[in-house]
Amino acid sequence: MSIPQSRKEGPKFINTIPTKEGGLDVMIPILKEYINNKAENSPKKPLGPFKTDISIYQNPPANGMRITWIGHTSILIEIDGIRILTDPVWSQRVSFSQLIGPKRFFQPPLSLEQLPSIDVVICSHDHYDHLDEATIRFFAGKNVPFITPLGVPKYLIKWGISASLIHEVDWGDKVMIKNCSITACPSRHFSGRGITHRNETLWASFVIKGPQHNIYFGADSGWSPDFEKIGETYGPFDLTLLEIGAYGKYWPDIHMGPDNASNAHLALKGKLMMPIHWATFNLAPHAWYEPGEKLVAFAQQKNIDLLLPEPGQPTDVTGPYNSNWWQRFMSEGN
Template sequence: MKLAGATKKGRKFQNPIPTDSGGFGNLIPIMREYANNTAENTPKIPLGPFNTDVSVYQTLPEKGLRITWAGHSSLLIEIDGIRILTDPVWSQRVSFTQAFGPRRFFQPPIALQDLPPLDAVIISHDHYDHLDKATISFFAGKPIPFITPIGVCNYLESWGILKNYINEVDWGDSVMIGNCNITATPARHFSGRGIFNRNETLWASFVIKGPGHNIFFGADSGWFPGFAGIGDAFGPFDLTMLEIGAYGKYWPDIHMGPDNATNAHLALKGKLMMPLHWGTFNLAPHAWYEPAERLLNLAGEKGIALFMPEPGKPTEPDGPYNSEWWKRFMSK
């Protein structure tokens, strides 16, 4: 199915449905929400260390699919013979400067130089917690295909990524990597790395379909009815990877939280659900572990099978798996 491409108004991309992205009008209420917050936003007990056994990558996953979660939305996906890295962020802070801004709760479990050979890198949008200049610069000059929504290519080129290896995609566009078809699909979010360039680049989710597996990388999105359309067109999915963190009173349109993420999983016709975008940075006024705890309860109520591996542990999602690793670091 060919999806309709993203729409623009002037220089600005638009969401599939009207969306409040939490602009200046919400700044004072958001600051007040943070000021009055008493939750454990940052772990009192340091997380980790987590370490990846890189010898695992010397052999292919037994059933063709293996996931290593490096934290937040950074994933090493091994699917049907290829390796894909998503939204790689290895820096200490997700900010325009490393002097201040949200800091990592734990160190990356695997060094960039220790990653196995990659077949592609997917960038979902240009926010600092998904597009990290220092990490991208590590790949400068390397013959690795990048797949990015419209406009993000300008950042990549300026940071040294080979122009001929950048695949710029609109919603509905597909790129073949090996025997896997990677299709950009709609999301309900926004873009911009400053206060004056909002929505001048596109954001996207991605369907990754190989001969043996079909998975969905949701990146960042608020709930919208388009999840059902994606499920009808491309599902069912063996695994959906959906963001559950960084939610709050003033941005329900652009982040789902556990409640709507579980609804999206069901709409997508997913078999297993893996939560992303939590437990790595303090980006919202909720306890750092709250998204996982709430997800467990909701999944039980809705009959959803979860896949929740420990950071850095290469794991095959061939059935429900929940290590509940975070409970080792909860202070309550």
């Protein structure tokens, strides 16, 4: 199966299948759902502190693959001799202002200054919880390459990243970083950092393939037949990184939730699944811990092996592992 390149209607990118993104007709019911729901959207108990033992990075992972979940979709991926940082967000809020908007549940487990050397940064799309201006500015002048979908480089250049360091990709495009190939693939989502100019930049998922290992980074996506196409073309995957949080009954097309995420893992021909995009920001009317609890149940039903490390814990990818870390912070009675 071939991976399609992106398509446009006028100046706007469109998904491979019809997608309801969430305009005012959807936002009003979501707001009512927020007002009326009694779920613990944000933790009553402070999460963490989580701390990363940075001395671990002095030695490569024994089997060539190690993951450190910083939170949300910010992940330090070590695969076959290179280090990749995805969607780096270190700010306190994911918003146009640090005075308002969703605030992080726990502090980043290591500072930007403590990061080991990075071979490339992947930015999946331009939403605030994936593309953080303050964090990107940290990398200005540090000679770190970036891979971003079409249109996104304008933000990076504005924030100090040299255009010569940016690989701007369409779906199907491949970038070689040392001996590792990184290929942009479709995801079912949307873009925009405000009410206007929606979908004028592209969104993407990524296949990360080294000489020995193969990882799928899903970023943000609703369920799509493209998962099966990607699995047939680039799978099987040693590890899939798939979003399980920020779902709701009024916008199923752009976020999957645990059930569809586990289905996507199977369609991708994944061996091990790690959930991302949960337990970091309050972005949907469900309990902050609910995605993890539900995913564990679905995985048991569907015979899926999970990798569930604690935030900030460098974890060798050798097989199933569930730290159950979130249960330490759940309020009594849940």
